[in-house]
Amino acid sequence: MADVTFEKTMDLDSEAPIETNIAATLNALPHPLIRVNDAGNVLYANMAAEHFFRISANVLAKRRLVEIVPFGSSLLALVEQVRERMAPINEYGVDLGTPVNGSNRVVDLQVSPIFEVPGDILIMLQEHSAAKKMDQQLTYQGAARSVTGLGSMLAHEVRNPLSGIRGAAQLLEDVVEGEDQALAHLIKEEVDRICTLVDRMETFGDLYPVQREPLNIHTILNHVKKLATSGFARHICFSDEFDPSLPLILGNRDQLIQVFLNLVKNAAESIGKDTSDGEIILKTAFRPGIRLSVPGSGEKVTLPLEFSVIDNGAGIDSDLMPHLFDPFVSTKAMGSGLGLALVAKIVRDHDAVIECDSEKNHTRFRVLMARHSET
Numbered sequence: 001m002a003d004v005t006f007e008k009t010m011d012l013d014s015e016a017p018i019e020t021n022i023a024a025t026l027n028a029l030p031h032p033l034i035r036v037n038d039a040g041n042v043l044y045a046n047m048a049a050e051h052f053f054r055i056s057a058n059v060l061a062k063r064r065l066v067e068i069v070p071f072g073s074s075l076l077a078l079v080e081q082v083r084e085r086m087a088p089i090n091e092y093g094v095d096l097g098t099p100v101n102g103s104n105r106v107v108d109l110q111v112s113p114i115f116e117v118p119g120d121i122l123i124m125l126q127e128h129s130a131a132k133k134m135d136q137q138l139t140y141q142g143a144a145r146s147v148t149g150l151g152s153m154l155a156h157e158v159r160n161p162l163s164g165i166r167g168a169a170q171l172l173e174d175v176v177e178g179e180d181q182a183l184a185h186l187i188k189e190e191v192d193r194i195c196t197l198v199d200r201m202e203t204f205g206d207l208y209p210v211q212r213e214p215l216n217i218h219t220i221l222n223h224v225k226k227l228a229t230s231g232f233a234r235h236i237c238f239s240d241e242f243d244p245s246l247p248l249i250l251g252n253r254d255q256l257i258q259v260f261l262n263l264v265k266n267a268a269e270s271i272g273k274d275t276s277d278g279e280i281i282l283k284t285a286f287r288p289g290i291r292l293s294v295p296g297s298g299e300k301v302t303l304p305l306e307f308s309v310i311d312n313g314a315g316i317d318s319d320l321m322p323h324l325f326d327p328f329v330s331t332k333a334m335g336s337g338l339g340l341a342l343v344a345k346i347v348r349d350h351d352a353v354i355e356c357d358s359e360k361n362h363t364r365f366r367v368l369m370a371r372h373s374e375t
């Protein structure tokens with residue numbers, strides 16, 4: 001700022017005093033700019049800074065930096081570092097939102113020492129543009145909508161031709177022989193696989209209102225156990241730790257079966273086919289102290305019923321954890337990555353939440369729900 005050549009150039013073009021010109025220039029800057037002294041007092045704030053902090057420049061100039069940024073903000077530490085090192089530092093994606101200037105004010109910070117006045121620091125903020133934020137939100141919404149739309153579209157449009165192809169393959173299989181018969185069989189099998197996928201996608205499209213009824217969770221878990229042990233989890237030892245005094249829940253039977261079947265199937269797949277000491281525990285418990293914010297609504301609700309599926313399989317990689325419930329996320333060669341996305345959707349539709357914690361040989365998915373009387 002105190003660049004001599006810069007000041008001279010300004011002076012040549014204007015009759016106004018140099019200070020006025022500099023102030024006008026800094027005010028024309030679209031990025032908030034603040035200068036603080038070594039005691040942390042704000043010495044100068046340009047117009048963009050007034051707008052950003054929603055505090056007038058006069059008032060800002062009476063404040064300390066610590067009073068205008070969020071409590072414990074990394075900006076404060078950054079200023080100290082710059083002062084110590086006497087070298088500029090940038091930091092990206094810092095939220096400077098406060099009750100005064102609003103939430104989610106994410107900025108990139110450029111903090112530089114003012115060499116001419118030791119201890120003084122210049123802070124420039126570059127707000128993530130509204131366009132960028134909106135773009136991000138639209139992308140998320142778009143992604144969610146496209147999964148929903150795709151589900152409905154697939155269900156309606158793809159099923160008919162598929163059944164035609166399957167029928168034709170069946171006819172072929174009956175009349176051809178040898179290798180051709182195997183190929184016709186392959187077509188049939190693959191069509192069946194697509195049909196299963198279509199069925200699962202359909203659940204994402206909210207085509208039908210969900211009917212809910214009072215249910216005993218143990219009936220559902222026992223049913224899932226029966227399906228699993230007579231099929232894909234034949235080789236796995238199941239144990240249940242049920243609390244028989246658990247109250248009823250309000251839910252859709254088929255959908256809840258889908259939830260626990262998906263969780264048990266994942267558990268069985270992580271244990272693998274070749275393991276002889278694989279174990280899946282189905283557990284229910286009443287935990288009156290659990291209050292959680294349901295995603296999507298800011299409210300806290302009491303969700304005292306806890307239903308867990310625990311396995312002693314390979315565990316989930318920590319890199320995968322943040323994306324676990326996203327559609328099309330899979331580590332399996334033949335996996336569609338829709339299982340947990342579907343689980344998350346059904347759980348959300350039931351005003352419940354699902355959580356997962358995992359370490360090697362111990363992975364637990366917990367569904368937390370309200371009891372029937374509170375639903």
Ligand SMILES: Nc1ncnc2c1ncn2[C@@H]1O[C@H](COP(=O)(O)OP(=O)(O)OP(=O)(O)O)[C@@H](O)[C@H]1O
Pocket residue numbers: 262266267270311313314315316320324329330331332334335336337338339340341363
């Ligand atoms: N109990 C578990 N143990 C270890 N990893 C798991 C477990 N549950 C889920 N995962 C991981 O999460 C990924 C996503 O699971 P999800 O059920 O959504 O898809 P998928 O099982 O791969 O495919 P699909 O369910 O469509 O057959 C899995 O590929 C797996 O890596």
Ligand SMILES: [Mg+2]
Pocket residue numbers: 262265266339340
């Ligand atoms: Mg799965």
